[in-house]
Every structure is written in structure tokens, then in C-alpha cells.
Amino acid sequence: MKLIIAAIKPFKLEEVREALTALGVRGMMVTEIKGFGSQSGHTEIYRGAEYAVNFVPKVKLEIVVSSAMADQVVETIASTAKTDKIGDGKIFVLDVQQAVRVRTGELNDDAI
Numbered sequence: 001m002k003l004i005i006a007a008i009k010p011f012k013l014e015e016v017r018e019a020l021t022a023l024g025v026r027g028m029m030v031t032e033i034k035g036f037g038s039q040s041g042h043t044e045i046y047r048g049a050e051y052a053v054n055f056v057p058k059v060k061l062e063i064v065v066s067s068a069m070a071d072q073v074v075e076t077i078a079s080t081a082k083t084d085k086i087g088d089g090k091i092f093v094l095d096v097q098q099a100v101r102v103r104t105g106e107l108n109d110d111a112i
Contacts, residue, residue, distance in 0.1 A: 001096040001108060002070040006061040007033065008081040008089040013059050019080040020063070025073060026112070029062040037090065056087060064096055064112050 008016060013030065020028065034055035065073050074091055082088055101111040 001064055001099060001112065002067055003094045003096045004061070004063045004065065004070060004073055004077070005092045005094070006063075006077050006081070006089060007035065007058045007091075008061065008077070009083065009087065010057055010059045012081045012083070013061075016061070016077055016080045019076050020073065023072060023076055024069070025063060025065060027063075031060045031062075033058050033060045038086065058089065064099060066109055066112070 006016075010032070017028070034057055036054060036056055061077070063073060070093060074093060077091055099108050099111040100106070
């Protein structure tokens with residue numbers, strides 16, 4: 001099993017969710033986050049005063065899928081979230097050692 005963590009632009013969330021659902025992904029966790037990378041924030045003007053926005057709003061997706069499905073999920077997120085502009089996001093893939101469904105006690109692939 002793989003844990004896929006993706007940080008994407010907030011307005012792309014619904015489009016990515018629809019694409020992943022069509023792919024067969026049955027669940028995900030979504031968190032509103034702030035951060036910066038090579039974008040290093042930006043400046044904005046509010047009521048005539050310029051100020052620096054050091055942390056850019058993003059949405060973090062956490063998805064656990066079978067190892068066989070991981071590459072397809074990563075490709076789907078990358079292609080759907082892409083805007084060709086700086087700050088499109090990042091995707092990380094980690095190994096998951098165990099998953100347990102609390103209600104039934106099912107383990108690993110059966111739990112996801």
C-alpha cells in the first residue's frame with residue numbers, strides 16, 4: 001500500500017476529486033494548509049498598502065491506495081491539478097505498513 005500526499009491549489013480540489021473518484025479511489029482526507037516552496041510567497045495590495053504573503057494557501061490530499069494503483073493516482077493528480085503556473089504543488093509517495101478499518105477490523109488492502 002502507498003500513502004500519496006499531494007499539496008495542490010485550492011480551486012483544483014473538486015476537479016481532482018472527480019478525476020480520482022472516476023479512477024476508483026474510494027476515499028481521501030483533505031486539509032487546508034499554508035506553505036511555500038520555490039514560489040516563496042508573493043506581495044499583495046490591500047487598501048492601498050503593499051504587504052508580503054509569506055505562506056500561500058494550499059489544499060493537502062492524503063490518499064491510501066494499493067501499490068498497483070499508486071502510479072495511476074499520482075499521474076491523475078499531476079495532470080488534473082496542473083495549471084502550468086508556479087505553485088501548482090507537490091506530490092509525495094510513501095510506503096504504508098499497515099491499515100486497519102476500525103469498525104470491522106479488516107486489515108491492509110481490505111481496509112482501504
